[in-house]
Amino acid sequence: MREITNEIKAEIKDMIFDYYAEECEVDKASINDNTNLQDDLESDSLMLVELIEMTADKFDLDIKLQSIGKYMLKTPMNTMSDVIDMFCKVYQFGNDIVEQ
Amino acid sequence: MFQKVFLFNGIGSSYEKLLAKLPPELNDKYSYYYEIACARLGLNKDIEKNLGYDSKIAQWLVPFICDRVIYEHFICKGIIPDIGMGYSSGIVSASACFNAIPHEAAWDIVKSHRSMLIALDEAHEELDTGIIVGFSYDDLSELLNKEFSPEDLVIGSGNSAFHAMISGKARAVEKAVELCIKEGALKAFRLNTGTAFHHSIMKKYSLEYIAYCDDLKYNAPEYPMMSVFDFSVLTTAEQVARENQLNVYTQMRWDLALKELEQLGATEFFDISTNGSLSKLSRVGRKCKIYTFDDIFS
Numbered sequence A: 001m002r003e004i005t006n007e008i009k010a011e012i013k014d015m016i017f018d019y020y021a022e023e024c025e026v027d028k029a030s031i032n033d034n035t036n037l038q039d040d041l042e043s044d045s046l047m048l049v050e051l052i053e054m055t056a057d058k059f060d061l062d063i064k065l066q067s068i069g070k071y072m073l074k075t076p077m078n079t080m081s082d083v084i085d086m087f088c089k090v091y092q093f094g095n096d097i098v099e100q
Numbered sequence B: 001m002f003q004k005v006f007l008f009n010g011i012g013s014s015y016e017k018l019l020a021k022l023p024p025e026l027n028d029k030y031s032y033y034y035e036i037a038c039a040r041l042g043l044n045k046d047i048e049k050n051l052g053y054d055s056k057i058a059q060w061l062v063p064f065i066c067d068r069v070i071y072e073h074f075i076c077k078g079i080i081p082d083i084g085m086g087y088s089s090g091i092v093s094a095s096a097c098f099n100a101i102p103h104e105a106a107w108d109i110v111k112s113h114r115s116m117l118i119a120l121d122e123a124h125e126e127l128d129t130g131i132i133v134g135f136s137y138d139d140l141s142e143l144l145n146k147e148f149s150p151e152d153l154v155i156g157s158g159n160s161a162f163h164a165m166i167s168g169k170a171r172a173v174e175k176a177v178e179l180c181i182k183e184g185a186l187k188a189f190r191l192n193t194g195t196a197f198h199h200s201i202m203k204k205y206s207l208e209y210i211a212y213c214d215d216l217k218y219n220a221p222e223y224p225m226m227s228v229f230d231f232s233v234l235t236t237a238e239q240v241a242r243e244n245q246l247n248v249y250t251q252m253r254w255d256l257a258l259k260e261l262e263q264l265g266a267t268e269f270f271d272i273s274t275n276g277s278l279s280k281l282s283r284v285g286r287k288c289k290i291y292t293f294d295d296i297f298s
Helices: A006-023 A045-059 A065-074 A080-099 B015-020 B024-041 B052-076 B090-097 B103-123 B137-147 B170-182 B200-205 B207-215 B237-246 B254-263 B277-281 B293-297
Strands: B004-008 B083-086 B127-133 B153-160 B163-169 B187-190 B268-271 B289-291
Touching: A006 A045, A006 A080, A045 A065, A045 A080, A045 B127, A065 A080, A065 B170, B004 B052, B004 B090, B015 B052, B024 B052, B024 B103, B052 B090, B052 B103, B052 B293, B083 B090, B083 B254, B090 B103, B090 B237, B103 B200, B103 B207, B127 B170, B137 B153, B137 B163, B137 B170, B153 B170, B153 B254, B163 B170, B170 B187, B200 B207, B207 B237, B268 B277, B277 B289
Parallel strands: B004 B083, B004 B268, B268 B289
Antiparallel strands: B127 B163, B127 B187, B153 B163
């Protein structure tokens, strides 16, 4: 397991908010932990794939999309808080996220 | 050397979404072409007023007209393609925009799908397509080949390293979607098209389309086209004719065709759709960029 610091968590959160603000053409200030991905942002799975690719590049992670898909079966992504939590787990556990 | 590539959108996006993204400045041109096309095909220019099969044809006509309007806008802006490529029925759009066939022929081709819809209904054949996000082509092939025969289900198009369209019998598509979700797809869903584009089963239902393509007189395209079936560069009338004939019932590899274009030097890809649908499902290398209509128009 990879250690995650509060700084990394903040960096991940900031990256995610920046990403969705740009992709969904909304003001970053209007996004918070409770923002709903579909109802508020109309985001789609292709945006999520791009975010996964971006995160893998940024933090040098080797992650299979299916691992995230299996995790999402158990833990659906509804709000921004869910997304942040998942990406922090991806950072920590990589493909073992399925077991979390 | 092919640097600039124009990517032509096929039938798929809802017509409402396509039209919502068309800027008011291009609306007049769109309406003008749409009206002429409807008059030729015997359709009402108000999409909602068409009934039954005509309703589907009127909707399917929209991406063709949008592609033409945007293509002409790009050309007016001085963005000239070195080569083009069509996604599924985008092949017909590309052929028309590159003057390999008249636009009127492209509209007639759309109308020829009417007999396909009728034949499908008469045969009570339940077909469908679906989208799988989160599997590579090889991983998806391996998973599906264990469970389904090619007669029931195929990958209709490999779109990118994580995106594919499946096609076949409706029950098989439904089961494949369930299987993929269980195995970790980020998203998997049926499109409820009632057709199985890019599955060989469509050949027997597309006889009018095939006959029309066979009889049509093709010209050499103004700009070359990339084949999504065998990844060759199409420069002659005969080659473009074959690409059109194969369409509808042949599996395609959009992902490999994009790779081939990169190998040939392509770095700038222009998504000709109004809503950037091709840019979303396509992936190109780091040295390349896919420009959407929004990028160019704004």
